[in-house]
């Protein structure tokens with residue numbers, strides 16, 4: 001799968017480009033079992049422009065976090081290519097990696113886990129400035145930290161408090177502030193509102209929207225929650241077992257979901273769409289182990305419309321107008337309105 005794609009939009013030149021990214025882990029299965037491998041990400045391609053949000057959606061184990069770690073240069077891809085601001089950063093190391101790190105930052109689901117409980121929030125925000133040799137004086141670092149605390153909606157007089165003195169939503173504001181201290185171009189948000197009360201979610205999503213506009217940020221928004229994604233993403237990439245199931249503009253994917261997996265996810269998502277809720281699709285079984293993925297289309301054992309081609313051939317993402325689907329049944333339908341041989 002080598003097709004990179006761009007949604008035709010007003011967006012500018014890509015700040016992030018992934019070409020067939022793959023990540024394989026060696027896994028020790030026990031004393032007498034042979035070492036195997038898990039393809040956590042098996043070929044993901046996309047481009048992302050400033051001020052755009054790409055949502056990565058899929059159930060637990062589909063490879064979303066692994067993809068996020070590659071995009072933030074925490075771990076290198078096993079193969080494929082990653083470009084940031086037009087520069088090939090695949091497998092960079094040492095001083096080049098250190099220089100590139102500030103450009104892409106990550107915000108995690110649990111802000112408490114990512115903040116040092118013994119560090120005041122001001123110290124937590126100043127730390128990236130210190131570690132990355134920004135050349136700022138202590139007074140400048142302090143000023144920058146206080147300004148960012150205010151920018152994310154917290155009172156500057158709280159700057160010398162510790163993380164446990166804040167609520168979950170406030171802690172997520174602090175984590176977002178910390179991620180922005182080095183003025184990144186790209187922020188990978190890994191389930192940033194999943195751990196928050198519903199009442200706080202909208203506030204954090206609004207804040208993220210404002211910061212995106214103000215700082216020109218590109219967001220990769222990892223989520224399993226399609227109802228959140230619908231409101232904040234420009235594009236949606238649905239992952240299944242490390243691969244692209246469907247990728248397109250949010251509008252296209254929600255209005256015309258073409259992959260049976262996307263349709264099943266949407267049918268299980270509570271949102272203001274009574275028509276769709278009526279046709280709830282229950283998938284058979286669990287997500288198969290990436291250790292031993294199904295042959296052909298990886299979705300075929302759970303697919304309600306699988307036909308004879310599906311267990312033997314692997315569909316590649318294809319489609320028009322930037323709406324790509326990895327499904328034989330989504331290819332242009334025959335005159336009968338159905339794929340030849342399709343079971344449903």
Ligand SMILES: Nc1ncnc2c1ncn2[C@@H]1O[C@H](COP(=O)(O)OP(=O)(O)OP(=O)(O)O)[C@@H](O)[C@H]1O
Nearest residue numbers: 025027038040059060061062063064065066067290
């Ligand atoms: N370091 C690792 N070593 C071995 N296998 C791994 C490693 N990291 C991830 N995996 C495997 O890769 C697959 C994808 O994991 P990943 O955490 O990326 O999925 P995910 O979609 O983010 O799930 P979740 O939402 O639960 O975090 C899983 O089967 C996981 O067990």
